Amino acid sequence: MLKRSLLPASLLLFALLPGARAAAPDVDPRIERLLTELGKVQPIEAVAISPDGSQLAWVIERAGLPSITVAAADGSHAHRVSAADKAGSCAESGIAWAPDSRHLAFVSNCSIDPTSTRVMQNDIYLADTAGQGAPVRLARLKGYVRALQWRGDGKSLGFLYVPGATRHASAVAAAKPAAGEIGVTGVEVQRVASIDVANGALHELSPSSLYAYEFNWSPDGRRIAYTAAVPPGDNNWWIARLYEQPAQADATPAVLVDPARADSGSLHGLQIALPRWSPDGAHIAFIGGLMSDQGATGGDIYAVPARGGDAVDLTPGNHVTPAWLGWTGPQSMLVSQISDGHSQVAEYVVTAGRARQQKLLFGVPASIGDGTASMALSLSADHRRIAFVQSSYAAAPEVHAGALTDHAPAAVTAINAGRKPAWGKAESVQWSNQGFHVQGWLLYPADYDAKKSYPMIVSVHGGPSSAVIPRWPGVGYGSVPFSALGYFVFMPNPRGSFGQGEKYVQANRRDFGYGDLRDILAGIDAVEKRVPVDDQRLGLTGWSYGGFMSMFAPTQTRRFHAVVAGAGIANWQSYYGENLIDQWMPPFFGATVYDDPAVYAKSSAINFVKQVKTPTLIVVGDRDAECPAPQSFEFWHALRAQGVTTSLVVYPNEGHHFVDQAHQRDVLQRALGWFVKYLPAGG
Secondary structure: OOOOOOOOHHHHHHHHOOOOOOOOOOOOHHHHHHHHHHOOOOOEEEEEEOOOOOEEEEEEEEOOEEEEEEEEOOOOOOEEEOOOOOOOOOEEEEEEEOOOOOEEEEEEEOOOOOOOOOOOEEEEEEEEOOOOOOOEEEEEEEEEEEEEEEOOOOOEEEEEEEEOOOOOOOOOOOOOOOOOOOOOOOOOOOEEEEEEOOOOOEEEOOOOOOEEEEEEEOOOOOEEEEEEEOOOHHHHHHHOEEEEEEOOOOOOOEEEEOOOOOOOHHHOOOEEEEEEEOOOOOEEEEEEEOOOOOOOOOOEEEEEEOOOOOOEEOOOOOOOEEEEEEEEEOOEEEEEEEEOOEEEEEEEEEEOOEEEEEEEEEEEOOEEEOOOOOOOOEEOOOOOEEEEEEEOOOOOOEEEEEEOOOOOOOEOOOOOOOOOOOOOOEEEEEEEEOOEEEEEEEEOOOOOOOOOOEEEEEEEOOOOOOOOOOOOOOOOOOOHHHHHHOOEEEEEEOOOOOOOOHHHHHHHOOOOOOHHHHHHHHHHHHHHOOOOEEEEEEEEEEEOHHHHHHHHHHHHOOOOOEEEEEOOOOOHHHHHHHOOOHHHHHHHHOOOOOOOHHHHHOOOHHHHHHHOOOOEEEEEEOOOOOOOHHHHHHHHHHHHHOOOOEEEEEEOOOOOOOOOHHHHHHHHHHHHHHHHHHOOOOO
């Protein structure tokens, strides 16, 4: 048994104090160099092509704040657009081209402290990209503003608005400090709103009794469709309905789709996202499926008559996972989809109640998206030109734009062209297990030598309804950098993942940690048959669902010899009453914890913790609403009681996604250091 390595109680208390910094361990100079190189990459958060296809706008992070650049469609003549008095003093994003292809709307936020609990100040500006004066402020709003979307006539600008917001409208943002009457005091509601461009008049369109998540204008601009649920919004996305109403205040919304209804067919108990009106206004398409996180969209494509009727699954039995769609005609769609860990763009034809892939335009071993939704694409009005941000394990993010053809458009920027990977090459790996075809990604160690034996770190993605798709890593927590320090890195997409159709996604319902773990272990076996991995030097890590698996797997197998568990879940029964998003759980477990505690107990690491012998680092944010810190404390406490080598680090004022750059750097540094210590490379 290894000697215990415990985090002193004084350090735990210190880490929980607002603004405090937990003392970092001594840093391996290789880790410091790697973190420095990762920090040189400029993230590109969004891109939009003008309706006439002649211009691009993109949002790029400079000195930790998003800023806006406008350029010609080929990336030339790039120049910054800002409403700030001093460059870099405000966060500016949320770009949306006006129908005239000349004016660009955006959101400017000069109260940029992400940990503040004060009411936000978000202003909407309109820039004339022809250079006719400074941007004009259209609205000054106390609250949170996002998802700008023009009405077709250009006279009105729609958006999602949280009046009086004190935080970003997201379950992954740091939760509000618990105070007052819980569930009543300080509830913030996101609504569909619009402003008149001519006079800045604000109209709150959806009712205050509903929390809206996504919306879309009808082609004639007279109506809106949106997904919504009763507040609180962070919790109830998983039971959202699809609504439709006139685009005016005080209108009565009509429910078009309610997945909770027993007669909702294949949608029953599932989640819905991305409502999109057909060009003729007759139907509304959307994605429906088993989804574990808002924003991580995937499932089948459905359509429902805009004036009411049954929702129809247009893609039953699909063997890919559509994540985004855009109508290109009354009977045609452009679809972004996940297939075996790759991003694909395909044309679909819609006839006789089915949407069938007519042509696969291109597929890339890379992540793509315009920043508005998962795998979204920015299209010109005639659907002939396209733009998105692309990154992979081999190439840092750049804006890609050009004609929509049967191959992916080339990069039109060279923002990160000088960045080269410090890690090894990537390969897609495929194997079979228990009747399932399974896929994952394997990163080779930097400076790989086939004559040597190497340790391997297995990284399990979050979700579970998600997928590993290649992307360039940032400074924050992630597994790719481990390869730079001499490790193989294996990133599987086991059952429960996107990429092989809805049946595969639903295959781990009521079975967390069992079938998916068997898929992962079979994948490790497959990897070890093709490359020189030392099975006695296997590590395991992950965040969120991957954090759960990092806690649970060592209770079921002795295969792993070092673990880093990020924002994990140790006890599904206590977790049910601690988190702020309990509505996501019944679709996956089949019942509430009060109706079927046994199904929650069988997947709880805490119930098998006496089997754990693996050195385990545990990290979490103290205001995590999705995977609350008490789960990490519970697991750490149990390991300590069993004499297992363990350390717990809690980061102040952080939610499920860390925003403090010092914390982003520290958590990766600690994870790298843990594996270097307990899973040394070399051999």
